[in-house]
Amino acid sequence: MSETALERARAGDADAFAELVGPHRGELRLHCYRLLGSLTDAEDMVQETLIAAWRGLDRFEGRASLRTWLYRIATNRCLNALRDAGRRIPAEPVAPFQPPEPSRRGEVTWLQPYPDALLDHLPEPAPGPQARYETREAVELAFVTALQRLPPRQAAALVLRDVLGYPNAVVADMLGTTEAAVKGALQRARATLNARRAAGRPTPDSAAERRLTRRFAEAFVAADLGRLVALLTDDAWLSMPPAPHEYHGIPAITGFLRASLAFQRTQRVALVPTRANAQPAFGVYFAGSEGTTAGPAGLIVLTLAGDRIGAVTRFHTNHLLTYFGLPASGYPT
DSSP, rough: OOOHHHHHHHHHHHHHHHHHGGGGGHHHHHHHHHHHOOOHHHHHHHHHHHHHHHHHHGOOSSSOOOOHHHHHHHHHHHHHHHHHHOOOOOOOOSSSOOOOSSSEEESSSTTTOBGGGGTTTOOOOOOOTTTTOOOOOGSSHHHHHHHSSSOOOOOOOOIIIIIIIHHHHHHHHHTOOOOOHHHHHHHHHHHHHHOOOOOOOOOTHHHHHHHHHHHHHHHTTTHHHHHHHHHHEEEEEETTTTEEEEEEEHHHHHHHHHHHHHHHTTTOOEEEEEEEEEEEEEEEEEEOOOOOOOEEEEEEEEEEETEEEEEEEOOOOOOGGGGTTSSSOOOOO
16 A cells, blocks of 8 residues: 555545555455345445545554455444344335245345456455355355345354454454454354355356256256256255245246246247356346337346256346346347
8 A cells, every 4th residue: 555645545635545445446345245145235335435434544543454444344334234224125026927835935135146247356365274265155145145144243254254364353353342252253153154055066167067057048048847947956946036935946946937937938038148156147138029028037147056056046136237248128139
């Protein structure tokens, strides 16, 4: 960090402040996303963090790095948002067909996908000897979803310690608590997340991953129920945030897909490949038919488990498609 830039920023130079915080904006957004589960909320929280840092720059004493100071502000802003306002729950979409009764109604309906393109050029974390989660695993849907089910301070302690690699003493200082409290929170959070860790999956962008995702795309576009179901693990999950409906296992998923594909067969469908949360994904587009409009119909993210698919998550978040390099309207040709 340039002392000259810091001095200029403290004197009110906005360009100097941008020079100081610019390199950290992307990683702060990812940090806030992990804690909040929502890209929309993460963007808002990064803005709040930088505003707070600008206003409080004269209180930055330099005992910790600027990066650590920003992470402290961002973490506590996220915790305050969760504590003060609760979750900003999006409206539940209405299906154009009658879905069967779900296996359960999920609680994490605010979950949004995170574009892999935003992971480019982020600094590699420097985890300590007890760090457990690599960058890729720490952005996968299973991990982010599990974080949402933890008490917020447990989630924050785990991310700061096991993902970002901050020592327990630093985490305690960031959270305004004791090292003993941090150790206790970590023990409980690790136990919960270890029970939810995903099965082995193909290497990203490997021949095996491409082969499996291509078979899914072909079966989905053809509305071939049998081929789709054959790609799933016996204990697969199907979810559709912000809809709370979740379907578990082959019989339940088959029932939902039968109803969904019956509607889908009335239209031409295209899948456009992309990546989200370090996982293969597709933008979904309908060509439109009588009474319907051509355009996007969400984003599908696949969680692979060995040589099959362990989870299909279809996000009804068309407003985020441009983050993935996908068209926000029309039908791809």
